[in-house]
Amino acid sequence: MALRSVFDASVLRTEFENAGINPQFIPLIWKNVLQNPNCKWDEIPSLPAAAYPLLNSKFLPLSSTLHSVSHSTDAVTSKLLIKLKNGAFVEAVIMRYDSRLGQYGGKQRPGGLRSTLCVSSQGMGEPLNNYSALVEAIRAMTSAPFHLSPRKITVSTVGIVHAINKLHNDLPNLNLAVSLHAPVQDIRCQIMPAARAFPLEKLMAALHLYQKNSQQKIFIEYIMLDGVNDNELQAHQLGKLLETLEVVVNLIPFNPVGSTSQFKTSSETKVKKFQRILRExxxxxxxxxxxxxxDINGACGQLVVTEQDRLLAERKGLITDIEDLHL
Structure with missing residues:
Protein backbone atom coordinates (compact mmCIF):
# COMPACT_ATOMS: atom_id res chain seq x y z
CA MET A 1 0.00 0.00 0.00
CA ALA A 2 1.33 3.45 -0.96
CA LEU A 3 2.14 5.71 1.96
CA ARG A 4 -0.31 8.57 2.47
CA SER A 5 0.26 12.09 3.69
CA VAL A 6 -0.30 12.44 7.41
CA PHE A 7 -2.32 15.55 6.56
CA ASP A 8 -4.92 13.39 4.80
CA ALA A 9 -7.21 13.92 7.74
CA SER A 10 -10.01 11.48 6.95
CA VAL A 11 -7.66 8.59 6.22
CA LEU A 12 -5.56 9.26 9.32
CA ARG A 13 -8.64 9.56 11.50
CA THR A 14 -10.09 6.31 10.13
CA GLU A 15 -6.83 4.43 10.65
CA PHE A 16 -6.55 5.71 14.23
CA GLU A 17 -10.12 4.78 15.06
CA ASN A 18 -9.72 1.31 13.54
CA ALA A 19 -6.60 0.81 15.67
CA GLY A 20 -8.31 2.05 18.83
CA ILE A 21 -6.18 5.22 18.96
CA ASN A 22 -7.87 8.44 20.05
CA PRO A 23 -7.93 10.95 17.12
CA GLN A 24 -7.24 13.73 19.62
CA PHE A 25 -3.54 13.02 19.05
CA ILE A 26 -3.74 14.14 15.40
CA PRO A 27 -3.17 17.87 16.12
CA LEU A 28 -0.06 16.96 18.13
CA ILE A 29 1.31 14.99 15.18
CA TRP A 30 0.58 17.83 12.76
CA LYS A 31 2.20 20.40 15.07
CA ASN A 32 5.40 18.34 15.23
CA VAL A 33 5.49 17.88 11.45
CA LEU A 34 4.97 21.60 10.88
CA GLN A 35 7.84 22.40 13.24
CA ASN A 36 10.10 19.71 11.72
CA PRO A 37 8.98 18.51 8.26
CA ASN A 38 11.80 15.94 8.18
CA CYS A 39 10.94 14.39 11.51
CA LYS A 40 10.87 10.66 12.16
CA TRP A 41 7.69 9.32 13.70
CA ASP A 42 9.58 7.94 16.68
CA GLU A 43 10.78 11.46 17.48
CA ILE A 44 7.25 12.67 18.27
CA PRO A 45 6.73 12.35 22.04
CA SER A 46 3.66 11.40 24.02
CA LEU A 47 1.80 9.32 21.41
CA PRO A 48 0.16 5.99 22.29
CA ALA A 49 2.49 3.06 21.62
CA ALA A 50 0.22 1.72 18.87
CA ALA A 51 0.50 4.97 16.91
CA TYR A 52 4.18 4.61 16.02
CA PRO A 53 4.04 1.37 13.96
CA LEU A 54 0.85 2.57 12.28
CA LEU A 55 2.44 5.87 11.25
CA ASN A 56 5.61 4.13 10.05
CA SER A 57 3.71 1.63 7.92
CA LYS A 58 1.08 3.90 6.37
CA PHE A 59 2.00 7.60 6.47
CA LEU A 60 4.58 10.16 5.38
CA PRO A 61 5.16 13.48 7.16
CA LEU A 62 4.87 15.22 3.77
CA SER A 63 3.93 13.75 0.41
CA SER A 64 4.42 16.91 -1.66
CA THR A 65 7.54 18.98 -2.30
CA LEU A 66 8.26 22.58 -3.19
CA HIS A 67 9.49 22.36 -6.78
CA SER A 68 10.27 26.03 -7.36
CA VAL A 69 9.60 29.58 -6.17
CA SER A 70 9.29 32.67 -8.36
CA HIS A 71 9.51 36.14 -6.83
CA SER A 72 7.97 39.12 -8.62
CA THR A 73 9.84 42.35 -9.18
CA ASP A 74 7.03 44.04 -7.25
CA ALA A 75 8.75 42.58 -4.13
CA VAL A 76 5.44 41.55 -2.58
CA THR A 77 4.29 38.59 -4.71
CA SER A 78 5.70 35.06 -4.83
CA LYS A 79 4.50 32.02 -6.76
CA LEU A 80 5.09 28.50 -5.49
CA LEU A 81 5.12 25.46 -7.77
CA ILE A 82 4.32 22.39 -5.70
CA LYS A 83 4.89 18.83 -6.91
CA LEU A 84 2.43 16.27 -5.65
CA LYS A 85 3.15 12.63 -4.90
CA ASN A 86 1.63 11.53 -8.23
CA GLY A 87 3.88 13.89 -10.19
CA ALA A 88 1.22 16.51 -10.89
CA PHE A 89 1.86 20.18 -10.14
CA VAL A 90 -0.27 22.78 -8.43
CA GLU A 91 0.54 26.41 -7.78
CA ALA A 92 -0.05 28.90 -5.02
CA VAL A 93 0.49 32.66 -4.89
CA ILE A 94 1.49 34.60 -1.77
CA MET A 95 0.67 38.33 -1.79
CA ARG A 96 1.93 40.65 0.93
CA TYR A 97 0.60 44.14 1.46
CA ASP A 98 -0.23 46.84 3.97
CA SER A 99 -4.00 47.18 4.25
CA ARG A 100 -3.59 50.60 5.90
CA LEU A 101 -2.48 52.24 2.66
CA GLY A 102 -4.98 54.62 1.11
CA GLN A 103 -8.25 55.91 2.54
CA TYR A 104 -11.80 54.64 2.81
CA GLY A 105 -14.67 57.03 3.48
CA GLY A 106 -12.20 59.87 3.87
CA LYS A 107 -10.42 58.13 6.75
CA GLN A 108 -7.25 56.13 7.12
CA ARG A 109 -7.91 52.46 6.36
CA PRO A 110 -7.72 50.15 9.39
CA GLY A 111 -5.52 47.06 9.45
CA GLY A 112 -1.83 46.53 8.99
CA LEU A 113 0.67 44.24 7.34
CA ARG A 114 -0.96 41.07 6.02
CA SER A 115 -0.44 38.22 3.59
CA THR A 116 -2.89 36.39 1.37
CA LEU A 117 -2.29 32.84 0.18
CA CYS A 118 -4.20 31.97 -3.00
CA VAL A 119 -4.45 28.19 -3.38
CA SER A 120 -5.65 26.31 -6.43
CA SER A 121 -7.46 23.29 -5.04
CA GLN A 122 -7.09 21.11 -8.19
CA GLY A 123 -4.30 22.55 -10.29
CA MET A 124 -6.83 24.76 -12.21
CA GLY A 125 -10.25 23.72 -10.99
CA GLU A 126 -13.55 24.53 -9.32
CA PRO A 127 -13.25 24.01 -5.55
CA LEU A 128 -16.94 23.21 -5.07
CA ASN A 129 -16.59 20.34 -7.53
CA ASN A 130 -14.11 18.91 -5.04
CA TYR A 131 -16.59 19.51 -2.25
CA SER A 132 -15.90 16.80 0.34
CA ALA A 133 -12.13 17.34 0.18
CA LEU A 134 -12.61 21.11 0.37
CA VAL A 135 -14.79 20.84 3.47
CA GLU A 136 -12.35 18.50 5.16
CA ALA A 137 -9.35 20.70 4.35
CA ILE A 138 -11.01 23.83 5.71
CA ARG A 139 -12.14 22.03 8.84
CA ALA A 140 -8.51 21.03 9.38
CA MET A 141 -7.34 24.60 8.80
CA THR A 142 -9.75 25.96 11.38
CA SER A 143 -8.88 23.33 14.01
CA ALA A 144 -5.74 22.70 16.06
CA PRO A 145 -2.91 23.31 15.45
CA PHE A 146 -3.68 25.81 12.67
CA HIS A 147 -6.60 27.66 14.31
CA LEU A 148 -7.37 29.83 11.28
CA SER A 149 -10.55 31.84 11.64
CA PRO A 150 -13.18 30.88 9.02
CA ARG A 151 -13.62 34.60 8.42
CA LYS A 152 -10.03 34.69 7.13
CA ILE A 153 -10.80 32.01 4.51
CA THR A 154 -12.52 32.71 1.19
CA VAL A 155 -13.76 30.06 -1.22
CA SER A 156 -14.09 31.29 -4.79
CA THR A 157 -16.55 29.54 -7.10
CA VAL A 158 -18.06 29.97 -10.55
CA GLY A 159 -21.42 29.33 -8.88
CA ILE A 160 -22.08 25.62 -8.29
CA VAL A 161 -25.63 26.07 -7.05
CA HIS A 162 -26.18 22.75 -5.25
CA ALA A 163 -22.88 23.13 -3.38
CA ILE A 164 -23.55 26.75 -2.40
CA ASN A 165 -26.82 25.54 -0.90
CA LYS A 166 -24.85 23.23 1.43
CA LEU A 167 -21.87 25.42 2.16
CA HIS A 168 -23.14 27.48 5.11
CA ASN A 169 -24.29 24.42 7.05
CA ASP A 170 -21.00 22.60 6.49
CA LEU A 171 -18.67 25.59 6.86
CA PRO A 172 -20.31 28.43 8.80
CA ASN A 173 -18.70 31.89 8.88
CA LEU A 174 -16.70 31.24 5.70
CA ASN A 175 -16.33 33.98 3.08
CA LEU A 176 -17.87 33.21 -0.28
CA ALA A 177 -16.64 34.77 -3.53
CA VAL A 178 -18.57 34.21 -6.75
CA SER A 179 -17.06 34.66 -10.19
CA LEU A 180 -19.97 36.43 -11.90
CA HIS A 181 -18.24 38.29 -14.75
CA ALA A 182 -21.48 39.36 -16.47
CA PRO A 183 -24.95 40.59 -15.44
CA VAL A 184 -26.83 38.46 -17.99
CA GLN A 185 -26.69 34.76 -18.73
CA ASP A 186 -25.75 34.79 -22.43
CA ILE A 187 -22.69 37.00 -21.94
CA ARG A 188 -21.71 35.03 -18.84
CA CYS A 189 -21.77 31.81 -20.88
CA GLN A 190 -19.69 33.45 -23.60
CA ILE A 191 -17.06 34.41 -21.04
CA MET A 192 -17.35 31.28 -18.92
CA PRO A 193 -18.97 28.25 -20.64
CA ALA A 194 -19.19 26.39 -17.32
CA ALA A 195 -21.97 28.82 -16.38
CA ARG A 196 -24.35 27.07 -18.80
CA ALA A 197 -25.02 24.44 -16.13
CA PHE A 198 -26.06 27.10 -13.61
CA PRO A 199 -28.57 29.67 -14.95
CA LEU A 200 -28.14 33.10 -13.47
CA GLU A 201 -31.60 33.18 -11.88
CA LYS A 202 -30.88 29.93 -10.00
CA LEU A 203 -27.48 31.23 -8.91
CA MET A 204 -28.99 34.47 -7.61
CA ALA A 205 -31.65 32.52 -5.70
CA ALA A 206 -28.90 30.41 -4.12
CA LEU A 207 -26.96 33.55 -3.13
CA HIS A 208 -30.03 35.13 -1.55
CA LEU A 209 -30.63 31.95 0.47
CA TYR A 210 -26.95 31.73 1.43
CA GLN A 211 -26.96 35.31 2.66
CA LYS A 212 -30.24 34.87 4.53
CA ASN A 213 -28.77 31.90 6.39
CA SER A 214 -25.25 33.21 6.91
CA GLN A 215 -25.91 36.94 7.41
CA GLN A 216 -22.58 37.59 5.68
CA LYS A 217 -21.68 39.76 2.74
CA ILE A 218 -20.79 37.99 -0.50
CA PHE A 219 -17.81 38.92 -2.67
CA ILE A 220 -18.54 39.26 -6.38
CA GLU A 221 -15.61 38.81 -8.77
CA TYR A 222 -16.00 40.61 -12.10
CA ILE A 223 -13.27 40.49 -14.76
CA MET A 224 -13.30 43.63 -16.91
CA LEU A 225 -13.17 42.66 -20.60
CA ASP A 226 -13.04 45.35 -23.25
CA GLY A 227 -16.19 45.47 -25.35
CA VAL A 228 -17.64 42.37 -23.71
CA ASN A 229 -18.94 43.21 -20.23
CA ASP A 230 -17.69 46.71 -19.42
CA ASN A 231 -20.20 49.23 -20.81
CA GLU A 232 -22.48 51.54 -18.83
CA LEU A 233 -25.62 49.51 -19.55
CA GLN A 234 -23.97 46.41 -18.12
CA ALA A 235 -22.91 48.36 -15.05
CA HIS A 236 -26.55 49.29 -14.46
CA GLN A 237 -27.68 45.72 -15.13
CA LEU A 238 -25.15 44.47 -12.57
CA GLY A 239 -26.25 47.08 -10.05
CA LYS A 240 -29.90 46.09 -10.38
CA LEU A 241 -29.01 42.40 -10.15
CA LEU A 242 -27.10 42.89 -6.90
CA GLU A 243 -28.89 45.77 -5.19
CA THR A 244 -30.97 43.49 -2.92
CA LEU A 245 -27.87 41.62 -1.71
CA GLU A 246 -25.12 42.81 0.62
CA VAL A 247 -22.07 42.40 -1.58
CA VAL A 248 -18.61 43.72 -2.32
CA VAL A 249 -17.89 43.83 -6.03
CA ASN A 250 -14.26 43.32 -6.98
CA LEU A 251 -13.50 44.60 -10.49
CA ILE A 252 -10.53 42.68 -11.86
CA PRO A 253 -8.29 44.00 -14.65
CA PHE A 254 -7.90 41.09 -17.05
CA ASN A 255 -4.39 39.67 -17.36
CA PRO A 256 -4.18 37.97 -20.79
CA VAL A 257 -2.38 34.63 -20.83
CA GLY A 258 -0.59 34.06 -24.11
CA SER A 259 -1.08 35.74 -27.45
CA THR A 260 -4.08 33.62 -28.42
CA SER A 261 -6.47 35.09 -25.86
CA GLN A 262 -9.65 36.40 -27.48
CA PHE A 263 -10.19 38.87 -24.64
CA LYS A 264 -8.65 42.30 -24.06
CA THR A 265 -8.32 44.36 -20.92
CA SER A 266 -10.78 47.22 -20.31
CA SER A 267 -9.32 50.71 -20.22
CA GLU A 268 -8.79 52.40 -16.89
CA THR A 269 -11.42 54.98 -17.88
CA LYS A 270 -14.04 52.29 -18.45
CA VAL A 271 -13.18 50.55 -15.19
CA LYS A 272 -13.52 53.78 -13.20
CA LYS A 273 -16.83 54.66 -14.86
CA PHE A 274 -18.16 51.16 -14.17
CA GLN A 275 -17.09 51.46 -10.54
CA ARG A 276 -18.66 54.90 -10.18
CA ILE A 277 -22.06 53.68 -11.44
CA LEU A 278 -22.12 50.79 -8.96
CA ARG A 279 -21.04 53.01 -6.07
CA GLU A 280 -23.03 56.18 -6.72
CA ASP A 295 5.78 39.25 -14.44
CA ILE A 296 5.55 35.75 -12.89
CA ASN A 297 2.02 34.99 -14.16
CA GLY A 298 1.09 35.34 -10.53
CA ALA A 299 -1.79 37.80 -10.56
CA CYS A 300 -4.29 36.55 -8.04
CA GLY A 301 -5.83 33.36 -9.32
CA GLN A 302 -3.72 33.12 -12.46
CA LEU A 303 -2.49 29.67 -11.51
CA VAL A 304 -1.30 27.90 -14.66
CA VAL A 305 0.64 24.74 -14.00
CA THR A 306 3.51 25.35 -16.44
CA GLU A 307 3.95 27.62 -19.40
CA GLN A 308 4.60 24.62 -21.62
CA ASP A 309 1.45 22.81 -20.55
CA ARG A 310 -0.60 25.97 -21.00
CA LEU A 311 0.64 26.56 -24.53
CA LEU A 312 0.00 22.93 -25.42
CA ALA A 313 -3.52 23.18 -24.03
CA GLU A 314 -4.16 26.35 -26.02
CA ARG A 315 -2.95 24.71 -29.25
CA LYS A 316 -5.26 21.78 -28.63
CA GLY A 317 -8.15 24.11 -27.92
CA LEU A 318 -8.48 22.97 -24.31
CA ILE A 319 -8.52 26.44 -22.74
CA THR A 320 -11.93 27.87 -23.56
CA ASP A 321 -13.10 29.30 -20.26
CA ILE A 322 -12.10 32.63 -18.69
CA GLU A 323 -11.71 30.76 -15.41
CA ASP A 324 -8.96 28.65 -16.98
CA LEU A 325 -7.27 31.73 -18.40
CA HIS A 326 -7.38 33.94 -15.37
CA LEU A 327 -9.12 32.71 -12.22
Missing part, protein backbone atom coordinates in the same frame (compact mmCIF):
# COMPACT_ATOMS: atom_id res chain seq x y z
CA UNK A 281 -26.21 54.83 -8.33
CA UNK A 282 -26.61 51.55 -6.45
CA UNK A 283 -24.58 52.19 -3.29
CA UNK A 284 -22.65 48.97 -3.83
CA UNK A 285 -19.19 48.81 -2.32
CA UNK A 286 -16.89 48.31 -5.31
CA UNK A 287 -13.14 47.89 -5.41
CA UNK A 288 -10.64 47.55 -8.23
CA UNK A 289 -8.15 44.78 -7.68
CA UNK A 290 -4.54 45.88 -7.65
CA UNK A 291 -2.50 44.00 -10.25
CA UNK A 292 0.27 42.04 -8.58
CA UNK A 293 2.87 39.57 -9.80
CA UNK A 294 2.16 39.92 -13.51
Missing amino acids: TYNIRTTVRKEMGQ
Whole structure:
Protein backbone atom coordinates (compact mmCIF):
# COMPACT_ATOMS: atom_id res chain seq x y z
CA MET A 1 0.00 0.00 0.00
CA ALA A 2 1.33 3.45 -0.96
CA LEU A 3 2.14 5.71 1.96
CA ARG A 4 -0.31 8.57 2.47
CA SER A 5 0.26 12.09 3.69
CA VAL A 6 -0.30 12.44 7.41
CA PHE A 7 -2.32 15.55 6.56
CA ASP A 8 -4.92 13.39 4.80
CA ALA A 9 -7.21 13.92 7.74
CA SER A 10 -10.01 11.48 6.95
CA VAL A 11 -7.66 8.59 6.22
CA LEU A 12 -5.56 9.26 9.32
CA ARG A 13 -8.64 9.56 11.50
CA THR A 14 -10.09 6.31 10.13
CA GLU A 15 -6.83 4.43 10.65
CA PHE A 16 -6.55 5.71 14.23
CA GLU A 17 -10.12 4.78 15.06
CA ASN A 18 -9.72 1.31 13.54
CA ALA A 19 -6.60 0.81 15.67
CA GLY A 20 -8.31 2.05 18.83
CA ILE A 21 -6.18 5.22 18.96
CA ASN A 22 -7.87 8.44 20.05
CA PRO A 23 -7.93 10.95 17.12
CA GLN A 24 -7.24 13.73 19.62
CA PHE A 25 -3.54 13.02 19.05
CA ILE A 26 -3.74 14.14 15.40
CA PRO A 27 -3.17 17.87 16.12
CA LEU A 28 -0.06 16.96 18.13
CA ILE A 29 1.31 14.99 15.18
CA TRP A 30 0.58 17.83 12.76
CA LYS A 31 2.20 20.40 15.07
CA ASN A 32 5.40 18.34 15.23
CA VAL A 33 5.49 17.88 11.45
CA LEU A 34 4.97 21.60 10.88
CA GLN A 35 7.84 22.40 13.24
CA ASN A 36 10.10 19.71 11.72
CA PRO A 37 8.98 18.51 8.26
CA ASN A 38 11.80 15.94 8.18
CA CYS A 39 10.94 14.39 11.51
CA LYS A 40 10.87 10.66 12.16
CA TRP A 41 7.69 9.32 13.70
CA ASP A 42 9.58 7.94 16.68
CA GLU A 43 10.78 11.46 17.48
CA ILE A 44 7.25 12.67 18.27
CA PRO A 45 6.73 12.35 22.04
CA SER A 46 3.66 11.40 24.02
CA LEU A 47 1.80 9.32 21.41
CA PRO A 48 0.16 5.99 22.29
CA ALA A 49 2.49 3.06 21.62
CA ALA A 50 0.22 1.72 18.87
CA ALA A 51 0.50 4.97 16.91
CA TYR A 52 4.18 4.61 16.02
CA PRO A 53 4.04 1.37 13.96
CA LEU A 54 0.85 2.57 12.28
CA LEU A 55 2.44 5.87 11.25
CA ASN A 56 5.61 4.13 10.05
CA SER A 57 3.71 1.63 7.92
CA LYS A 58 1.08 3.90 6.37
CA PHE A 59 2.00 7.60 6.47
CA LEU A 60 4.58 10.16 5.38
CA PRO A 61 5.16 13.48 7.16
CA LEU A 62 4.87 15.22 3.77
CA SER A 63 3.93 13.75 0.41
CA SER A 64 4.42 16.91 -1.66
CA THR A 65 7.54 18.98 -2.30
CA LEU A 66 8.26 22.58 -3.19
CA HIS A 67 9.49 22.36 -6.78
CA SER A 68 10.27 26.03 -7.36
CA VAL A 69 9.60 29.58 -6.17
CA SER A 70 9.29 32.67 -8.36
CA HIS A 71 9.51 36.14 -6.83
CA SER A 72 7.97 39.12 -8.62
CA THR A 73 9.84 42.35 -9.18
CA ASP A 74 7.03 44.04 -7.25
CA ALA A 75 8.75 42.58 -4.13
CA VAL A 76 5.44 41.55 -2.58
CA THR A 77 4.29 38.59 -4.71
CA SER A 78 5.70 35.06 -4.83
CA LYS A 79 4.50 32.02 -6.76
CA LEU A 80 5.09 28.50 -5.49
CA LEU A 81 5.12 25.46 -7.77
CA ILE A 82 4.32 22.39 -5.70
CA LYS A 83 4.89 18.83 -6.91
CA LEU A 84 2.43 16.27 -5.65
CA LYS A 85 3.15 12.63 -4.90
CA ASN A 86 1.63 11.53 -8.23
CA GLY A 87 3.88 13.89 -10.19
CA ALA A 88 1.22 16.51 -10.89
CA PHE A 89 1.86 20.18 -10.14
CA VAL A 90 -0.27 22.78 -8.43
CA GLU A 91 0.54 26.41 -7.78
CA ALA A 92 -0.05 28.90 -5.02
CA VAL A 93 0.49 32.66 -4.89
CA ILE A 94 1.49 34.60 -1.77
CA MET A 95 0.67 38.33 -1.79
CA ARG A 96 1.93 40.65 0.93
CA TYR A 97 0.60 44.14 1.46
CA ASP A 98 -0.23 46.84 3.97
CA SER A 99 -4.00 47.18 4.25
CA ARG A 100 -3.59 50.60 5.90
CA LEU A 101 -2.48 52.24 2.66
CA GLY A 102 -4.98 54.62 1.11
CA GLN A 103 -8.25 55.91 2.54
CA TYR A 104 -11.80 54.64 2.81
CA GLY A 105 -14.67 57.03 3.48
CA GLY A 106 -12.20 59.87 3.87
CA LYS A 107 -10.42 58.13 6.75
CA GLN A 108 -7.25 56.13 7.12
CA ARG A 109 -7.91 52.46 6.36
CA PRO A 110 -7.72 50.15 9.39
CA GLY A 111 -5.52 47.06 9.45
CA GLY A 112 -1.83 46.53 8.99
CA LEU A 113 0.67 44.24 7.34
CA ARG A 114 -0.96 41.07 6.02
CA SER A 115 -0.44 38.22 3.59
CA THR A 116 -2.89 36.39 1.37
CA LEU A 117 -2.29 32.84 0.18
CA CYS A 118 -4.20 31.97 -3.00
CA VAL A 119 -4.45 28.19 -3.38
CA SER A 120 -5.65 26.31 -6.43
CA SER A 121 -7.46 23.29 -5.04
CA GLN A 122 -7.09 21.11 -8.19
CA GLY A 123 -4.30 22.55 -10.29
CA MET A 124 -6.83 24.76 -12.21
CA GLY A 125 -10.25 23.72 -10.99
CA GLU A 126 -13.55 24.53 -9.32
CA PRO A 127 -13.25 24.01 -5.55
CA LEU A 128 -16.94 23.21 -5.07
CA ASN A 129 -16.59 20.34 -7.53
CA ASN A 130 -14.11 18.91 -5.04
CA TYR A 131 -16.59 19.51 -2.25
CA SER A 132 -15.90 16.80 0.34
CA ALA A 133 -12.13 17.34 0.18
CA LEU A 134 -12.61 21.11 0.37
CA VAL A 135 -14.79 20.84 3.47
CA GLU A 136 -12.35 18.50 5.16
CA ALA A 137 -9.35 20.70 4.35
CA ILE A 138 -11.01 23.83 5.71
CA ARG A 139 -12.14 22.03 8.84
CA ALA A 140 -8.51 21.03 9.38
CA MET A 141 -7.34 24.60 8.80
CA THR A 142 -9.75 25.96 11.38
CA SER A 143 -8.88 23.33 14.01
CA ALA A 144 -5.74 22.70 16.06
CA PRO A 145 -2.91 23.31 15.45
CA PHE A 146 -3.68 25.81 12.67
CA HIS A 147 -6.60 27.66 14.31
CA LEU A 148 -7.37 29.83 11.28
CA SER A 149 -10.55 31.84 11.64
CA PRO A 150 -13.18 30.88 9.02
CA ARG A 151 -13.62 34.60 8.42
CA LYS A 152 -10.03 34.69 7.13
CA ILE A 153 -10.80 32.01 4.51
CA THR A 154 -12.52 32.71 1.19
CA VAL A 155 -13.76 30.06 -1.22
CA SER A 156 -14.09 31.29 -4.79
CA THR A 157 -16.55 29.54 -7.10
CA VAL A 158 -18.06 29.97 -10.55
CA GLY A 159 -21.42 29.33 -8.88
CA ILE A 160 -22.08 25.62 -8.29
CA VAL A 161 -25.63 26.07 -7.05
CA HIS A 162 -26.18 22.75 -5.25
CA ALA A 163 -22.88 23.13 -3.38
CA ILE A 164 -23.55 26.75 -2.40
CA ASN A 165 -26.82 25.54 -0.90
CA LYS A 166 -24.85 23.23 1.43
CA LEU A 167 -21.87 25.42 2.16
CA HIS A 168 -23.14 27.48 5.11
CA ASN A 169 -24.29 24.42 7.05
CA ASP A 170 -21.00 22.60 6.49
CA LEU A 171 -18.67 25.59 6.86
CA PRO A 172 -20.31 28.43 8.80
CA ASN A 173 -18.70 31.89 8.88
CA LEU A 174 -16.70 31.24 5.70
CA ASN A 175 -16.33 33.98 3.08
CA LEU A 176 -17.87 33.21 -0.28
CA ALA A 177 -16.64 34.77 -3.53
CA VAL A 178 -18.57 34.21 -6.75
CA SER A 179 -17.06 34.66 -10.19
CA LEU A 180 -19.97 36.43 -11.90
CA HIS A 181 -18.24 38.29 -14.75
CA ALA A 182 -21.48 39.36 -16.47
CA PRO A 183 -24.95 40.59 -15.44
CA VAL A 184 -26.83 38.46 -17.99
CA GLN A 185 -26.69 34.76 -18.73
CA ASP A 186 -25.75 34.79 -22.43
CA ILE A 187 -22.69 37.00 -21.94
CA ARG A 188 -21.71 35.03 -18.84
CA CYS A 189 -21.77 31.81 -20.88
CA GLN A 190 -19.69 33.45 -23.60
CA ILE A 191 -17.06 34.41 -21.04
CA MET A 192 -17.35 31.28 -18.92
CA PRO A 193 -18.97 28.25 -20.64
CA ALA A 194 -19.19 26.39 -17.32
CA ALA A 195 -21.97 28.82 -16.38
CA ARG A 196 -24.35 27.07 -18.80
CA ALA A 197 -25.02 24.44 -16.13
CA PHE A 198 -26.06 27.10 -13.61
CA PRO A 199 -28.57 29.67 -14.95
CA LEU A 200 -28.14 33.10 -13.47
CA GLU A 201 -31.60 33.18 -11.88
CA LYS A 202 -30.88 29.93 -10.00
CA LEU A 203 -27.48 31.23 -8.91
CA MET A 204 -28.99 34.47 -7.61
CA ALA A 205 -31.65 32.52 -5.70
CA ALA A 206 -28.90 30.41 -4.12
CA LEU A 207 -26.96 33.55 -3.13
CA HIS A 208 -30.03 35.13 -1.55
CA LEU A 209 -30.63 31.95 0.47
CA TYR A 210 -26.95 31.73 1.43
CA GLN A 211 -26.96 35.31 2.66
CA LYS A 212 -30.24 34.87 4.53
CA ASN A 213 -28.77 31.90 6.39
CA SER A 214 -25.25 33.21 6.91
CA GLN A 215 -25.91 36.94 7.41
CA GLN A 216 -22.58 37.59 5.68
CA LYS A 217 -21.68 39.76 2.74
CA ILE A 218 -20.79 37.99 -0.50
CA PHE A 219 -17.81 38.92 -2.67
CA ILE A 220 -18.54 39.26 -6.38
CA GLU A 221 -15.61 38.81 -8.77
CA TYR A 222 -16.00 40.61 -12.10
CA ILE A 223 -13.27 40.49 -14.76
CA MET A 224 -13.30 43.63 -16.91
CA LEU A 225 -13.17 42.66 -20.60
CA ASP A 226 -13.04 45.35 -23.25
CA GLY A 227 -16.19 45.47 -25.35
CA VAL A 228 -17.64 42.37 -23.71
CA ASN A 229 -18.94 43.21 -20.23
CA ASP A 230 -17.69 46.71 -19.42
CA ASN A 231 -20.20 49.23 -20.81
CA GLU A 232 -22.48 51.54 -18.83
CA LEU A 233 -25.62 49.51 -19.55
CA GLN A 234 -23.97 46.41 -18.12
CA ALA A 235 -22.91 48.36 -15.05
CA HIS A 236 -26.55 49.29 -14.46
CA GLN A 237 -27.68 45.72 -15.13
CA LEU A 238 -25.15 44.47 -12.57
CA GLY A 239 -26.25 47.08 -10.05
CA LYS A 240 -29.90 46.09 -10.38
CA LEU A 241 -29.01 42.40 -10.15
CA LEU A 242 -27.10 42.89 -6.90
CA GLU A 243 -28.89 45.77 -5.19
CA THR A 244 -30.97 43.49 -2.92
CA LEU A 245 -27.87 41.62 -1.71
CA GLU A 246 -25.12 42.81 0.62
CA VAL A 247 -22.07 42.40 -1.58
CA VAL A 248 -18.61 43.72 -2.32
CA VAL A 249 -17.89 43.83 -6.03
CA ASN A 250 -14.26 43.32 -6.98
CA LEU A 251 -13.50 44.60 -10.49
CA ILE A 252 -10.53 42.68 -11.86
CA PRO A 253 -8.29 44.00 -14.65
CA PHE A 254 -7.90 41.09 -17.05
CA ASN A 255 -4.39 39.67 -17.36
CA PRO A 256 -4.18 37.97 -20.79
CA VAL A 257 -2.38 34.63 -20.83
CA GLY A 258 -0.59 34.06 -24.11
CA SER A 259 -1.08 35.74 -27.45
CA THR A 260 -4.08 33.62 -28.42
CA SER A 261 -6.47 35.09 -25.86
CA GLN A 262 -9.65 36.40 -27.48
CA PHE A 263 -10.19 38.87 -24.64
CA LYS A 264 -8.65 42.30 -24.06
CA THR A 265 -8.32 44.36 -20.92
CA SER A 266 -10.78 47.22 -20.31
CA SER A 267 -9.32 50.71 -20.22
CA GLU A 268 -8.79 52.40 -16.89
CA THR A 269 -11.42 54.98 -17.88
CA LYS A 270 -14.04 52.29 -18.45
CA VAL A 271 -13.18 50.55 -15.19
CA LYS A 272 -13.52 53.78 -13.20
CA LYS A 273 -16.83 54.66 -14.86
CA PHE A 274 -18.16 51.16 -14.17
CA GLN A 275 -17.09 51.46 -10.54
CA ARG A 276 -18.66 54.90 -10.18
CA ILE A 277 -22.06 53.68 -11.44
CA LEU A 278 -22.12 50.79 -8.96
CA ARG A 279 -21.04 53.01 -6.07
CA GLU A 280 -23.03 56.18 -6.72
CA THR A 281 -26.21 54.83 -8.33
CA TYR A 282 -26.61 51.55 -6.45
CA ASN A 283 -24.58 52.19 -3.29
CA ILE A 284 -22.65 48.97 -3.83
CA ARG A 285 -19.19 48.81 -2.32
CA THR A 286 -16.89 48.31 -5.31
CA THR A 287 -13.14 47.89 -5.41
CA VAL A 288 -10.64 47.55 -8.23
CA ARG A 289 -8.15 44.78 -7.68
CA LYS A 290 -4.54 45.88 -7.65
CA GLU A 291 -2.50 44.00 -10.25
CA MET A 292 0.27 42.04 -8.58
CA GLY A 293 2.87 39.57 -9.80
CA GLN A 294 2.16 39.92 -13.51
CA ASP A 295 5.78 39.25 -14.44
CA ILE A 296 5.55 35.75 -12.89
CA ASN A 297 2.02 34.99 -14.16
CA GLY A 298 1.09 35.34 -10.53
CA ALA A 299 -1.79 37.80 -10.56
CA CYS A 300 -4.29 36.55 -8.04
CA GLY A 301 -5.83 33.36 -9.32
CA GLN A 302 -3.72 33.12 -12.46
CA LEU A 303 -2.49 29.67 -11.51
CA VAL A 304 -1.30 27.90 -14.66
CA VAL A 305 0.64 24.74 -14.00
CA THR A 306 3.51 25.35 -16.44
CA GLU A 307 3.95 27.62 -19.40
CA GLN A 308 4.60 24.62 -21.62
CA ASP A 309 1.45 22.81 -20.55
CA ARG A 310 -0.60 25.97 -21.00
CA LEU A 311 0.64 26.56 -24.53
CA LEU A 312 0.00 22.93 -25.42
CA ALA A 313 -3.52 23.18 -24.03
CA GLU A 314 -4.16 26.35 -26.02
CA ARG A 315 -2.95 24.71 -29.25
CA LYS A 316 -5.26 21.78 -28.63
CA GLY A 317 -8.15 24.11 -27.92
CA LEU A 318 -8.48 22.97 -24.31
CA ILE A 319 -8.52 26.44 -22.74
CA THR A 320 -11.93 27.87 -23.56
CA ASP A 321 -13.10 29.30 -20.26
CA ILE A 322 -12.10 32.63 -18.69
CA GLU A 323 -11.71 30.76 -15.41
CA ASP A 324 -8.96 28.65 -16.98
CA LEU A 325 -7.27 31.73 -18.40
CA HIS A 326 -7.38 33.94 -15.37
CA LEU A 327 -9.12 32.71 -12.22
